[in-house]
Amino acid sequence: MNRPAEKPLTPKALAKRWLVSDWTIRTMLKDGTLPSFRVGRMLRIPMQAVEDYERCGSSTQEMSPSGSDNSRGDGSSDGIIPPPGSD
Numbered sequence: 778m779n780r781p782a783e784k785p786l787t788p789k790a791l792a793k794r795w796l797v798s799d800w801t802i803r804t805m806l807k808d809g810t811l812p813s814f815r816v817g818r819m820l821r822i823p824m825q826a827v828e829d830y831e832r833c834g835s836s837t838q839e840m841s842p843s844g845s846d847n848s849r850g851d852g853s854s855d856g857i858i859p860p861p862g863s864d
Contacts, residue, residue: 783824785814791822 786794788802795802802822805811812826 785821785823786827788820788822791827794827 788806789799792799792802802811803820806813806820806822811822811830813820813822815821
């Protein structure tokens with residue numbers, strides 16, 4: 778038997794769940810990182826989308842333009858070892 782549909786979250790409720798600002802969530806919605814829908818003028822995020830995002834281990838951490846996790850941009854090592862042949 779299917780489990781009942783879970784209630785969608787508001788941006789504020791998701792921000793509280795993830796311990797981030799409301800603006801972080803709204804930016805993720807605007808750039809398409811998280812899907813959302815409107816109920817009148819209010820935004821809602823499907824609980825399934827939240828759980829999928831959490832399950833994938835996705836992060837809201839900013840990436841540098843080079844695609845590495847080194848946000849300082851000073852060329853220092855970020856501890857990530859590239860796969861063989863990726864030079």
